Amino acid sequence: MDALDGNAIAGLLVEVFGDERTTSRGTCGSCGASGPVAELAVYVRAPGTVVRCRACESVLMVFVEVHGVTCVDLRGLAALE
Amino acid sequence: MERAALPRRLTWQLAKVVELRDETPRVRSIVLESPHWPGHRPGQHVDVRLTAEDGYQAQRSYSLASAPEDDHQLLTVERLEDGEVSPYLTDELRPGDELELRGPIGGYFVWEESMGGPLLLVAGGSGVVPFRAMLRHRVAAAWDYVPVRLLYSSRSLDDVIYREELEQLDVEVVLTLTRRRPAAWMGYRRRVDETMLRDVAWPPEEEPLVYVCGPTPFVELAAGTLVTLGHDPARIKTERFGPTGGR
Numbered sequence: 001m002d003a004l005d006g007n008a009i010a011g012l013l014v015e016v017f018g019d020e021r022t023t024s025r026g027t028c029g030s031c032g033a034s035g036p037v038a039e040l041a042v043y044v045r046a047p048g049t050v051v052r053c054r055a056c057e058s059v060l061m062v063f064v065e066v067h068g069v070t071c072v073d074l075r076g077l078a079a080l081e
Numbered sequence: 082m083e084r085a086a087l088p089r090r091l092t093w094q095l096a097k098v099v100e101l102r103d104e105t106p107r108v109r110s111i112v113l114e115s116p117h118w119p120g121h122r123p124g125q126h127v128d129v130r131l132t133a134e135d136g137y138q139a140q141r142s143y144s145l146a147s148a149p150e151d152d153h154q155l156l157t158v159e160r161l162e163d164g165e166v167s168p169y170l171t172d173e174l175r176p177g178d179e180l181e182l183r184g185p186i187g188g189y190f191v192w193e194e195s196m197g198g199p200l201l202l203v204a205g206g207s208g209v210v211p212f213r214a215m216l217r218h219r220v221a222a223a224w225d226y227v228p229v230r231l232l233y234s235s236r237s238l239d240d241v242i243y244r245e246e247l248e249q250l251d252v253e254v255v256l257t258l259t260r261r262r263p264a265a266w267m268g269y270r271r272r273v274d275e276t277m278l279r280d281v282a283w284p285p286e287e288e289p290l291v292y293v294c295g296p297t298p299f300v301e302l303a304a305g306t307l308v309t310l311g312h313d314p315a316r317i318k319t320e321r322f323g324p325t326g327g328r
Contacts, residue, residue, distance in 0.1 A: 002297035007320045008142055010187035011128040014091045022189040038189030039319065 003041035124191035127184030148217035198227035205295025237261035285311035
């Protein structure tokens with residue numbers, strides 16, 4: 001399936017972080033590539049939402065909603081600023 | 082004591098459907114009146130949520146096609162045959178109905194005069210929707226001295242969204258029709274490629290600001306080709322959509 005990009009989860013990111021995050025810079029914890037969250041690869045059809053690095057395809061962020069609570073895994077990110 | 086500014090919470094609100102407009106056989110525009118609309122920047126989107134009688138909810142993101150100066154909010158929706166949301170929006174919705182939405186959302190795929198130009202917009206199909214907001218804003222804010230070119234790839238002339246309106250927005254529009262053409266069609270008749278982008282885009286030395294919006298494969302190809310041609314990736318903004326991404 002074709003990946004979308006961070007623009008597609010702008011609303012979800014506001015829900016999770018409390019403010020606009022697509023213009024933030026995300027840095028990959030695996031390869032160090034850095035760029036706007038809006039340009040990251042986003043898979044919305046995975047179980048939950050998966051955000052990957054465009055350079056090395058490492059998983060950067062995972063969002064899963066369980067019973068109305070969004071669980072967030074940011075371990076793949078070195079920085080989000 | 083100084084109070085910290087609290088971020089504006091993103092809340093669902095009801096907007097009233099004022100009017101529905103057929104743009105093409107598969108695309109319909111929804112004119113909305115949202116009583117507490119906080120204003121938006123051209124290129125931003127909204128999330129739309131539908132709730133079935135049994136409580137099942139489906140949510141999609143749609144670009145705002147209206148300029149901040151417009152009286153109403155406009156969404157333009159392409160009907161996807163196997164879609165969960167778009168067939169309802171294009172076939173079932175009626176004037177007077179209410180639609181649940183939240184927004185505006187997103188700050189990246191936005192163009193304002195301070196960001197400069199010249200501006201190259203590259204649209205595949207309904208990827209033209211956010212560009213309508215930018216182009217209307219450019220005229221309304223009298224920023225029309227910023228040169229703009231729109232390269233718009235469409236299956237046929239009948240599938241071109243905002244066809245008449247684009248002619249009135251003081252913008253250079255280059256159409257390429259990929260599947261069907263009128264007999265006397267003199268324009269491009271193929272998918273966007275390197276030669277076309279070299280011909281249509283300002284050369285990289287002029288540092289155009291580029292926005293590419295369309296289905297994922299279209300965006301990957303157009304943006305990738307522009308980088309190959311020497312355009313600075315940092316001046317190319319992309320927005321992809323797909324079957325579940327909305328629009």
